[in-house]
Amino acid sequence: MADEPFALPAELEEFRALVREVVEEKIGLARAAEIDDEDEFPWDVHKIFVEHELMGVGYPEEFGGHGGGSLSFAVLIEEISRISAGCSLMVLVSRLGAIPVMLAGSDDQRRELIAGIASGAHQMSYCLTEPGSGSDSVAMQTRYERTDDGWRLSGTKRFITGAGTSDAYTVFATKDPALRAKGISAFLVFRDRPPRRSTSRTHGSRPTG
Numbered sequence: 001m002a003d004e005p006f007a008l009p010a011e012l013e014e015f016r017a018l019v020r021e022v023v024e025e026k027i028g029l030a031r032a033a034e035i036d037d038e039d040e041f042p043w044d045v046h047k048i049f050v051e052h053e054l055m056g057v058g059y060p061e062e063f064g065g066h067g068g069g070s071l072s073f074a075v076l077i078e079e080i081s082r083i084s085a086g087c088s089l090m091v092l093v094s095r096l097g098a099i100p101v102m103l104a105g106s107d108d109q110r111r112e113l114i115a116g117i118a119s120g121a122h123q124m125s126y127c128l129t130e131p132g133s134g135s136d137s138v139a140m141q142t143r144y145e146r147t148d149d150g151w152r153l154s155g156t157k158r159f160i161t162g163a164g165t166s167d168a169y170t171v172f173a174t175k176d177p178a179l180r181a182k183g184i185s186a187f188l189v190f191r192d193r194p195p196r197r198s199t200s201r202t203h204g205s206r207p208t209g
């Protein structure tokens, strides 16, 4: 039997057409070129994405997202990138930061973050890389320790996309670098609040929440 060529379902082609219309009409090539030249975070485009319910695509509705799965998200990124690769990162990087919370955060963390990303209240970054730890991420030196009222993180991250504009961060840190992968946990950090651990993937235990 000959292989059928892959085709997206009709509703995803409709979604593609909708995103294309928004991106072409509301951003356009001239604004995209300006954004690249200015090297700034385009909050006007972020507002357009929020208003057209694009920031919440690919997140579960029960937590305040706009639904759809990985394919919807891929179509969204493809269509934004067609006009502006830089603008696609606003959506993409927030999702990268949100994935650890979706996988292993508490429901409260999921609700706050996903609803916040969809409504434009939160923008996320993903903080893994360090000056001495890139591909070999388990070589990270950023430490976490318990304090009387929460957690203290200490260390240096680098190459963090959107770090200066985001207000929420998934930060990876280790209890002890000698523990390699088993020492690492992920923390949900808001710019103006102390960190909260979003996974308990330490010492071989399973994630909770």
Ligand SMILES: Cc1cc2nc3c(=O)[nH]c(=O)nc-3n(C[C@H](O)[C@H](O)[C@H](O)COP(=O)(O)OP(=O)(O)OC[C@H]3O[C@@H](n4cnc5c(N)ncnc54)[C@H](O)[C@@H]3O)c2cc1C
Pocket: 093, 125, 126, 127, 128, 129, 133, 134, 135, 136, 158, 159, 160, 161, 162
């Ligand atoms: C534009 C940009 C945005 C980024 N955004 C983020 C972000 O938002 N958050 C974040 O955490 N990080 C981010 N990063 C960091 C990115 O994840 C790291 O650059 C990446 O992990 C590689 O690490 P490194 O640059 O230290 O290179 P290294 O790990 O030092 O690698 C250097 C070279 O050695 C090669 N190499 C490494 N290990 C091996 C091996 N075992 N065998 C063979 N070859 C090997 C690599 O392929 C590469 O060519 C970003 C980087 C860039 C460039």
